[in-house]
Amino acid sequence: MAAGDGEPEPAVQQRPQLQSKNVCVVGGGMAGLAAARELRREGHAVTVMEQSGDVGGQWLYDPAPTRGLVPSASSAYASLRLRTPREAMGFSDFQLLPRDGAGRDPRRFPGHREVHCYLRDFCAAFGLMDAVRLNTRVVRVAPTSTATRQWAVRSVRRLGGPEDGARAEEEEEEAVFDAVVVATGQYSHPVLPSGIEGAGEWRRRQLHSHLYRTPEPFRGEAVVVVGCGDSGTDIALDLRRVARVVHLAAGSEASTPAVSRMVANHGDVLRLHPRARRLHADGRVSFDDGSSVVADTVIYCTGYGYSFPFLDTGGAVAVGDGGCVVGPLFEHVFPPSLAPSLSFVGVPRKVLVPWFVEAQARWVAQACRGNTPTTTSTALT
Numbered sequence: 285m286a287a288g289d290g291e292p293e294p295a296v297q298q299r300p301q302l303q304s305k306n307v308c309v310v311g312g313g314m315a316g317l318a319a320a321r322e323l324r325r326e327g328h329a330v331t332v333m334e335q336s337g338d339v340g341g342q343w344l345y346d347p348a349p350t351r352g353l354v355p356s357a358s359s360a361y362a363s364l365r366l367r368t369p370r371e372a373m374g375f376s377d378f379q380l381l382p383r384d385g386a387g388r389d390p391r392r393f394p395g396h397r398e399v400h401c402y403l404r405d406f407c408a409a410f411g412l413m414d415a416v417r418l419n420t421r422v423v424r425v426a427p428t429s430t431a432t433r434q435w436a437v438r439s440v441r442r443l444g445g446p447e448d449g450a451r452a453e454e455e456e457e458e459a460v461f462d463a464v465v466v467a468t469g470q471y472s473h474p475v476l477p478s479g480i481e482g483a484g485e486w487r488r489r490q491l492h493s494h495l496y497r498t499p500e501p502f503r504g505e506a507v508v509v510v511g512c513g514d515s516g517t518d519i520a521l522d523l524r525r526v527a528r529v530v531h532l533a534a535g536s537e538a539s540t541p542a543v544s545r546m547v548a549n550h551g552d553v554l555r556l557h558p559r560a561r562r563l564h565a566d567g568r569v570s571f572d573d574g575s576s577v578v579a580d581t582v583i584y585c586t587g588y589g590y591s592f593p594f595l596d597t598g599g600a601v602a603v604g605d606g607g608c609v610v611g612p613l614f615e616h617v618f619p620p621s622l623a624p625s626l627s628f629v630g631v632p633r634k635v636l637v638p639w640f641v642e643a644q645a646r647w648v649a650q651a652c653r654g655n656t657p658t659t660t661s662t663a664l665t
Contacts, residue, residue, distance in 0.1 A: 304328050305462035305652045308437050310422050310594070313341015315630030315641040316467035317403060318375065321410050322645040323465070326653050331461070332412070333439055335421040339407055342471050343400040349495050357472040359494045359515075359588070363522050364396045367514060368636070373399070375638050378406055417441065423456075425464055426596040433625040435464045463652050466592060467629045467641075473591035475607055476584055477510065479561075486563040489581040493519055496583060499526045505580035508569045510560050511535045512543045516585030521546070524553040531569070531577050533560040535586070590631070597622060617644055624651035 304327040309316045312334030323330045335357060338344050342358055349356035366373055369392050374380035380402050382390040389398035407413050419442040428434045438458040474492040476483075483490065493515045503526040509516050510533045523530045530553055534543060547554045558572040563582065570576040589607020601619045603610055614620055616631050627648045630641045650656045 303654055307331070307463045307465060307652060308333065308425075308435070308459075308461040309465045309467055310425070310437075311341065311467040311469060312336070312339040312416055312418070313343070313467065313469050313630075314403060314637060315469065315645070316341070316465070317406060317412060318638070318641045319465045319467050319629045319645040319648060320412050320415055321406075322642070322649040323652070324410075324412075324415070326649040328463075328649065328652060330415045331459075332416040333420045333422050333437070334416055334418050337418055338400075338404075339413075339416060339418075340400040340403050341469050343396050343403060345396050345400070347497055349497065357469075359471045359474075360396045361493070361496050361515075361519065361522070362498045363518065365391075366393045366395075366399065368393075370394060370398075372636050373638055374402070375406065375642050378409060380638075419443075422594045424594050424596060425466075427598075427622075428460060433462075433622075435461050435625065437461055437464065463625045463627070465627050465629055465645075465648055466595065468592065469630060470590070470633060471588045473589050473607060474584075475587050475589045477560075477586050479559075480510070480563060481561065482563040482565070483582075485565065486582070487565070488567055488579065491581070491583055493583060493585040494588070499523045502527050502581055504528050506578060507531070508533060508560065508577065508579045508582045509585055510582060511585035511587070513585060513587065517543060517546060519583060519585060520554060521550070524550050527553065529553055529555060529577075531555045531557055531579065533557050533569075533571060535559060597626070601626075617648065618651070624648070627651070 306329045307323050309319045309330060309332045312332050316332055317339060320330045320332050336344055342360055344358050345360045346356040346358045370380040387397060388401060389395050421440050422437060423440055424438040426436055428436050436458055441455045441457065443453040443455055474494040476492060496519055499522045502523055505527050506529045507523055507527050508531045509520045512532055512534045516532065520530050520532050532543060532554060534556065543556060547556045557575065560569055561572050562570045564570065567578045568576045569579045569582065590603050590610050591607060592603065595601065600621050610631055612620060613628060613631065614623065617627050618624060619626055629644045629648060632640065
């Protein structure tokens, strides 16, 4: 009712004031860079902490993953190529288009170097590099208090010195941020199978695919590849060029039909077996069907788990099921009791990564400003 009609005017509901935050993004891969771009678009101050010497995450190829004080976070092998066409591997407003230049890869399914170049181009196009602290490893993230909802982030920065010899000089720093975005990726924490007997006593070479780079070290060998997922089939095909024989131990019956077709095309070198059961002291590897082969090397292509050793939430976020589950997370992004000051970008698997992390990052950036209702405790529980 209008004023003067005897009734007071209803109170106008005030919208909450939008606020810009000081945000730390842990990880400078595809998810972390997407988060940095979206946070800046919403007016936040952003600091990206990346432990490697360049941005790119898994797409930053490291030819010597065991060199240095900190093991490589990248699992990329030399022959790694996209399994998804480049048309689906770019951000919505910055496509992964073929470009001219030394080292560029115009193929529709390019190799890892092309994706790394693309991510560097993305940084340059949106002016993100000034927000990135390279060679900076986050060692602890913990709330300063429950009242402020701020986070103390402790990091160690490598200042220089040889990475494969004397200890490099390091500098430790702690800073307080209004919010933290965890974007450390999915392929840095190898998972080894627990059901293979004798693995701890086997004296021949064993490694996880995380450490595999090229086939040359396995020239003339008999190699058992445990697991027939993406990396297992890639590495088996890579090895067939130099190995004497490659035995693939299928992790499940579901993987067998597709792998059987691959083996049929390369039957002179590749052999398909059921699940590996035991490693014997004499070098044999036995399988579920009772058969066995003598091997020089076993490569475990058995996947990766989530790991956030730096994150201290007092149990509000936990990794379970052998590293395969992170939770509780509302829509795979926000821990209900800590939102929106803590968020995760890039946790779900089997998604079109660039589009998915871009959408998640946009939501996080808006939530940090307070202009989305999904950050209320009611919506998140």
